[in-house]
Every structure is written in structure tokens, then in C-alpha cells.
Amino acid sequence: MKVTFLGTGVAVPLAKKAQSSLLIEDDKLILVDCGFGCMLRLEEAGYSPSDLDAILITHFHTDHCGELIGILKARWLESDEKIDLFAPFAKENLEAVLEAYPYLRTKVKVVTKDKPKFGSMKFEVREGKHAIINYAYKIENLLISGDTRSFPELYEDVEIAIHEMSLNFGYKAVDHTTPENFVENARVKKAYFVHMYPEAYENRSKIKEFVEKHGVDASFPDDLESFEI
Ligand SMILES: [Zn+2]
Ligand SMILES: [Zn+2]
Numbered sequence: 001m002k003v004t005f006l007g008t009g010v011a012v013p014l015a016k017k018a019q020s021s022l023l024i025e026d027d028k029l030i031l032v033d034c035g036f037g038c039m040l041r042l043e044e045a046g047y048s049p050s051d052l053d054a055i056l057i058t059h060f061h062t063d064h065c066g067e068l069i070g071i072l073k074a075r076w077l078e079s080d081e082k083i084d085l086f087a088p089f090a091k092e093n094l095e096a097v098l099e100a101y102p103y104l105r106t107k108v109k110v111v112t113k114d115k116p117k118f119g120s121m122k123f124e125v126r127e128g129k130h131a132i133i134n135y136a137y138k139i140e141n142l143l144i145s146g147d148t149r150s151f152p153e154l155y156e157d158v159e160i161a162i163h164e165m166s167l168n169f170g171y172k173a174v175d176h177t178t179p180e181n182f183v184e185n186a187r188v189k190k191a192y193f194v195h196m197y198p199e200a201y202e203n204r205s206k207i208k209e210f211v212e213k214h215g216v217d218a219s220f221p222d223d224l225e226s227f228e229i
Contacts, residue, residue, distance in 0.1 A: 001026045001121075001140065003162070004226040006041035007033075008194040010166065011063035018223055019063040020146075020195055022162065024139065027119040028053040032137060032144055034071055035063040041223055042071075050079035054111070054118045057087035058146025059134035063195075069097070072104045079107070086123075088112040089133045126154055131175040142229060143188070147195065149173040150185040160229065161188045164195035168203050169210075179207045183214040190217045192227075 002025045009017030019035025023045065031042070031052050042049065049071045057065050065087075075083055085108050087094055098105050116123045121139060128134035128148025137144045141159040148154065148164065150173065155161070163186070166176035173181035182191070191211065193204070200207065204220045211218040 001142075001229045002226055003142070003229070004045050005162075005192075005194065005221045005223055006031075006038045006045060007035050008221055008223055009035070009037070009063075010195050010197055011035075011061065012197065014196075014198060014201060016223065019066065020058075021064075021067075022144070023047070024121070026121050028121050030118060030121060031055045031071075033058055033064040033146070034067045036066045038067050039071055039074065045224055048078060049075040050081075052083060054084035054086060054116070056116065056123065056137055057085075057090065058128075058136065058144070059130060059132055060087070060090045060093055061132065061147065064146065069101060069104070072101070072108060076104055076107050082107050082109045084109050084111045084116075084118065086111045086113075086116045088114075089135060128154070129175070140229060145177075147176060149175060150177045150182045152185050152187070154185070155187050158188055160190045160192075161186060162192045162194060165193040165200055165207065166195055166197050168197075168200040169206070179210050183211060183216070186216065188216055190219075192219050192221050194221065196220070 004023040007018030007021035018037025020033040021038035024030045124138040126136045130147045134146045143158040143161045145163045167178045208218045
């Protein structure tokens, strides 16, 4: 299974970082989140929207789903296949959004199963703790957090986390993760930190040192970096 980061940025501009988005590739090609800038990165990673088998969305903040309509439109032009769109928490919102684009609906299937499965790729859905409903996705031993504060139940059977680290040291972790909040709760071996607001991003070397002192190997990937499991 190969994971490629398309967007490692956040809801405010950060140089060279598209907003939240990544690709998971095995026997299917799955896009998890589609914040602004991800379609360009998808093309730079060597794919087109018509190569995607499904789109999973963690939550309905625009830095995670803002480019959805653009991707669906590009795919509508390029492909005759329907794409699976998984965002059950937002089914009514999605239906309302798609109402404005009736032509897109002919090539979109909204999937609402509890445990989405695409080919051999089985996802588990775990509710996060964020300002609005956010779902983290687990596949094999990998967790994709979306936006959430860290709490122990998120990490059952997880060894690797692609995790938001929105906030720097010293903030109260309510809707987002801080370094202190992460080390207190996350029992994982490896963390790829993304979705960092500028203050945290500028302090990433101290965050790395702190997290690694607590036994978690920490990376801060840029757009288009990838790893294999
Ligand atoms: Zn959010
Ligand atoms: Zn966000």
C-alpha cells in the first residue's frame, strides 16, 4: 500500500502546501480529503481525477473538501464511471450541494456504509473530537486523523498515524492537537504530522524533539512525498 501526500497544509495559506489531501493506492486508488490545491497535486503525482475509485472526506471544513466539486467536474468530463463518495455524516449537506450541479450526480454514488470497502481496501471509521463532526479513517495499521484533538480510543490497533498537529506548545487542545496532547494520548510508533498552523509549523524541530523523546518517530512531510506500508 502506498500513501502519497497531496496537500499537507492548513486552512490559511502556507507556501508550497496545498490544503489537506492524500492518496492511498493498493488495488484501488482512494483520495482522502480534497482541500484547495489538491487537483493540481494529483496531476503532479501522475494521476488524473478519472483514475480515482473513491473519495473519502473526513469532515466538511473547506480545507478538507473545498475542491470536491472541481474534482467531480473534471472526472465528469474524463470518465464514464461513477465515483464512490464517502461522507455519510454529511449526506444531507452533500445532497444539497450536488443539487446545484445536477449533471454531476449522474457520475457520483454517495456511499453510506459504516465500514467502507473498495477492492481489498477496508476502512474503519472513528469519530474524532473537532468543532464539527470529523471522521478519522483507519486502514490496516494506519490512521488518518482528519481534524481532531488526540484521545486514546483513536489509536486502537494503530501503529502509524497521519496526524494533524495544528497547534504549538501551550495551547489548550479542544478541537485540535497540540504536542502535549499528542504524547499524552497517542500510542503509535510513527507519526506523519500535517495540517500545522504557521506557529506550529515554524516550531516543528522542537515538536519533533519533544515527540521523539516520548518514543514516537516523527516526520513532517511536504506535498508529493510518499511512503509504503
Ligand atoms: Zn476542521
Ligand atoms: Zn482543517
